[in-house]
Amino acid sequence: xxxxxxxxxxxxxxxxxxxxxxxxxxxxxxxxxxxxxxxxxxxxxxxxxxxxxxxxxxxxxxxxxxxxxxxxxxxxxxxxxxxxxxxxxxxxxxxxxxxxxxxxxxxxxxxxxxxxxxxxxxxxxxxxxxxxxxxxxxxxxxxxxxxxxxxxxxxxxxxxxxxxxxxxxxxxxxxxxxxxxxxxxxxxxxxxxxxxxxxxxxxxxxxxxxxxxxxxxxxxxxxxxxxxxxxxxxxxxxxxxxxxxxxxxxxxxxxxxxxxxxxxxxxxxxxxxxxxxxxxxxxxxxxxxxxxxxxxxxxxxxxxxxxxxxxxxxxxxxxxxxxxxxxxxxxxxxxxxxxxxxxxxxxxxxxxxxxxxxxxxxxxxxxxxxxxxxxxxxxxxxxxxxxxxxxxxxxxxxxxxxxxxxxxxxxxxxxxxxxxxxxxxxxxxxxxxxxxxxxxxxxxxxxxxxxxxxxxxxxxxxxxxxxxxx
RNA sequence: GGCGACGUAGCCAAGUGGUAAGGCAGGGGUCUGCAAAACCCUGAUCGCCGGUUCGAAUCCGGCCGUCGCCUCCA
Numbered sequence: 001x002x003x004x005x006x007x008x009x010x011x012x013x014x015x016x017x018x019x020x021x022x023x024x025x026x027x028x029x030x031x032x033x034x035x036x037x038x039x040x041x042x043x044x045x046x047x048x049x050x051x052x053x054x055x056x057x058x059x060x061x062x063x064x065x066x067x068x069x070x071x072x073x074x075x076x077x078x079x080x081x082x083x084x085x086x087x088x089x090x091x092x093x094x095x096x097x098x099x100x101x102x103x104x105x106x107x108x109x110x111x112x113x114x115x116x117x118x119x120x121x122x123x124x125x126x127x128x129x130x131x132x133x134x135x136x137x138x139x140x141x142x143x144x145x146x147x148x149x150x151x152x153x154x155x156x157x158x159x160x161x162x163x164x165x166x167x168x169x170x171x172x173x174x175x176x177x178x179x180x181x182x183x184x185x186x187x188x189x190x191x192x193x194x195x196x197x198x199x200x201x202x203x204x205x206x207x208x209x210x211x212x213x214x215x216x217x218x219x220x221x222x223x224x225x226x227x228x229x230x231x232x233x234x235x236x237x238x239x240x241x242x243x244x245x246x247x248x249x250x251x252x253x254x255x256x257x258x259x260x261x262x263x264x265x266x267x268x269x270x271x272x273x274x275x276x277x278x279x280x281x282x283x284x285x286x287x288x289x290x291x292x293x294x295x296x297x298x299x300x301x302x303x304x305x306x307x308x309x310x311x312x313x314x315x316x317x318x319x320x321x322x323x324x325x326x327x328x329x330x331x332x333x334x335x336x337x338x339x340x341x342x343x344x345x346x347x348x349x350x351x352x353x354x355x356x357x358x359x360x361x362x363x364x365x366x367x368x369x370x371x372x373x374x375x376x377x378x379x380x381x382x383x384x385x386x387x388x389x390x391x392x393x394x395x396x397x398x399x400x401x402x403x404x405x406x407x408x409x410x411x412x413x414x415x416x417x418x419x420x421x422x423x424x425x426x427x428x429x430x431x432x433x434x435x436x437x438x439x440x441x442x443x444x445x446x447x448x449x450x451x452x453x454x455x456x457x458x459x460x461x462x463x464x465x466x467x468x469x470x
Numbered sequence: 471g472g473c474g475a476c477g478u479a480g481c482c483a484a485g486u487g488g489u490a491a492g493g494c495a496g497g498g499g500u501c502u503g504c505a506a507a508a509c510c511c512u513g514a515u516c517g518c519c520g521g522u523u524c525g526a527a528u529c530c531g532g533c534c535g536u537c538g539c540c541u542c543c544a
Contacts, residue, residue, distance in 0.1 A: 011474095031544065044544035074542065158473060158540075205542085227544030232473090234543090258475085259538065268543060295483060295493070300476070301537065308482060311494040315482095318493075321507070353484090361484050365492035375508055379501090438503055445505075456506050463507095 003058065003355045005223075006299060008231060008254040009155055013357055018222050019252065024055050024062045025217040027251070029209060029226035029234070030112070032069040033093035034078045038274035039289060039304065040227075040260040040267040041097075042104055046290055047257040047298045048225045049106040049402055054354050057400045064107075065216045067209060068094050068114045071202050076191055086192050087116070100277045104286045105402050113212040115203055119194050122203045122211045125245060126183045126196075134244040138174035140186025140199040146179040149240045155254060156232035181237055183207045206237035213250075214242065224251035228299070229266070231256060258301045260293075267304065275304065287403050288313040294360035294401060320405045322371035322394050327460055328381025335380045336387070342373035343390045350397050360401065370394050407466060422453055426462050433457075 003016040018024055028048045031041050048066075055062050070090035079086035094114070101108070115122075126142055129135035134149065135142050146152050153159060182204035187193035193200035213221055219242075226235065235254065242250040259266040262273045280289065292312035296302050330336065346366045353362035374390050398405050429444040445455045454467040 029544070032542080037544090041544050047544090072542085156473075156539075225544095228475090229539065229543055232539060233541090257544070259544080261537075264536075266538065266543090270542070291493085292482085297484080300483095303482080305482095307494090311482065314495095315493045324507085359484070361482095361493090362491065365484070368492055372509085379508060433503080436503070442504070449506095454506065457502075457504095458507080 003055075004357055005253050005255065006357045007252075008228075008256050009251075011157075014253070016253070018060065019220055022059070022061060024060045024223065025221040026052065026055075026062060026064050026223035026225065027209070027213045027217055027221055028064070028066040028109075028224075029230055030066045030068050031097060032072055032074060033090045033097060034072070034075040035093065035269060036276040036278060037093075037097050037100055038267055038269070038276050039280050040274070042100065042277050042280070042289060043260045043293055043302065044225075044227050044257050045101060045106050046104065046293055046402065048255075050290075050294075050298075050360065050400070051223070051225070051255065051358060052107065053400050053402055054358065063217060064109045065111045065113065065212065066109045067212050068097070068112060069205065069208060070094060070114045070116050071192060072115075072205060080190075090116075100281075103281055104277070104289070105404055107402075111216050113216055115208045118208060118211055118215065119203065121215050122207055123184075123194075123196050125207060125211045125214070125241070128245060129183065129241065132244065134241075135183055136176065137184075137198050140201060141174075141182055142184035142198055142204075143175050143180040144183050144237065144240060144244075146177055146181070146240065149244055152179075152240050153236065155236045155239055158232060158236070181206060181233065183241070206234055207241055209234070210238050210241040210245070210250075213238075214245070219246040219248050219250075221251050223253045223255055225255045225257070228256035228258060257298045261301050261303050262305075264303075266301075284309055284313060285316065287316045287405065290401060290403055291316045291319075291364075294364055296361060298358060298360070316403070316405075319367060319371055319394070319398060319403065320407070322374045323391055323405055324378070326378050326381075326383035326387050327458065328378070328383055330381045331384030331386070333382075335377055336382050336384070339373050339377040339382060339390050340386045342370060343386070343393050346370035346373075347393055347397065350400075354400075363397075363401070367394065367397060370397075422448065422464060426455065426464060429455075430462055 004013045005016050006013050026048075028044075031037055045066075052062050052064050068090075071086070075086050075090050078084075079089045082089070098112075126135055129144065130137070130142065134145055136145055137143075184196060184198055184201050184207075185204055186198065187200040187202065191202070193202055213224070224235070224238075231254075239250050261267060262275065265271060265273055267274050288309055289312070292304065292309055293302055295312065295315075346369055349366035349369075350363045353359040353366065356362070370390065370393065374387070374394065377387055377390070395405065425444055425448065429441045432441040432444070448455060448464070449467070452467045453464050455462055455464045
């Protein structure tokens with residue numbers, strides 16, 4: 001059983017081998033913090049969270065680094081529009097994003113480097129590139145000399161002529177070659193800047209990631225991730241910088257997630273077709289977003305719609321249902337040993353699917369099989385160690401996918417205060433049912449249902465739960 | 471225009487050579503005082519055309535359609 005990962009660099013699935021035995025160094029490109037993050041950002045974070053969780057599950061020690069771009073044109077423009085300090089603006093959205101990551105049940109990274117805290121390293125790297133002629137300065141800016149880099153374009157499989165045709169980047173006069181990109185941008189009036197050998201300025205977009213990787217993970221890393229919209233130019237340029245700097249292959253596996261789409265188009269800030277993480281979480285659970293993403297493959301686009309997220313919400317509830325307590329006392333027998341078999345096959349099937357380039361959709365199908373077996377066993381009165389083991393496995397494997405399988409969080413908290421009253425109504429209703437006063441009993445049940453409290457009469461008494469997050 | 475991805479039941483979607491996982495929705499049934507939950511049964515020959523093969527959703531070619539990158543972007 002070996003893990004295979006699709007590598008954008010080679011365009012094929014490759015057996016996963018780490019640089020260092022038992023250890024994985026991974027870097028994932030984080031957001032530019034100038035506005036509220038949307039669920040497309042969440043998708044990327046979730047995809048790499050699962051990759052990280054699965055690697056850890058498989059026994060690797062993972063060092064996970066993801067960055068914040070906290071200085072760039074958009075932040076500056078936004079700050080000027082709103083009259084804020086650009087650093088405060090970036091800090092605000094950085095904090096907010098960290099909160100989102102936590103709300104989305106994404107495991108914290110080992111380090112969250114930011115551009116503004118890496119300036120001196122960045123300057124040193126640019127100087128070094130200058131010494132080897134990979135970089136040249138023009139009017140206070142520094143550019144990377146693409147022509148000097150023989151294998152430039154190997155990630156995106158783009159020839160320079162293709163890239164340059166029809167492209168014209170304003171404000172970068174003086175470049176030797178249209179394809180050259182900025183390592184350091186000379187400061188304009190009123191922009192945040194740092195002193196450098198080339199005068200006041202700030203880092204270009206791509207150099208930050210190269211340097212942060214180098215600084216926090218080393219010259220070579222195992223996995224470099226991000227959205228597939230970063231393949232060109234961002235990751236292409238990162239490779240150019242890093243490998244020109246160290247002379248070594250930068251990242252072993254380049255992993256890219258597909259785009260989240262809304263009404264047939266990529267969700268993005270510039271198009272404006274987005275759902276912020278804020279507004280998403282007000283209506284839906286973090287688990288549902290994961291389920292939506294996992295229903296397909298991480299490299300393919302995912303369509304977001306009210307319909308698709310509702311379906312994901314319901315399928316999450318189905319998984320959750322597998323964790324309901326047993327109702328009987330039978331510990332052994334044919335049904336119990338069948339449950340044990342399904343538990344084992346679900347586990348191996350899950351791993352097999354995940355080993356195949358993180359095929360979450362196939363992996364999930366095994367969880368659903370396990371749920372069905374658990375439900376069947378419960379109905380047959382099974383409890384005891386096999387039942388326990390089955391639920392533990394479900395919880396564990398769902399955990400590898402980062403699914404919490406807890407009841408919808410928001411309303412549950414609000415419900416806490418109402419709990420004694422709901423319990424009271426339920427017990428009154430139970431008394432009514434004992435006297436076969438069905439009409440009255442139904443009235444109570446329907447009345448509670450209006451407030452999203454769903455009653456269920458079982459042989460062991462009546463239970464209730466909160467039906468939906470809305 | 472260049473590079474790339476995709477097109478599977480009502481919807482989402484796995485499956486890369488041997489007669490199509492799973493989820494949601496729908497229909498029928500069991501259970502239930504009635505419900506709910508659960509369980510059982512129920513649906514597609516895989517965009518179109520041609521080719522390779524004993525055999526293709528899966529390989530090759532063409533066409534149609536959708537999407538991404540080529541400018542900031544997870």
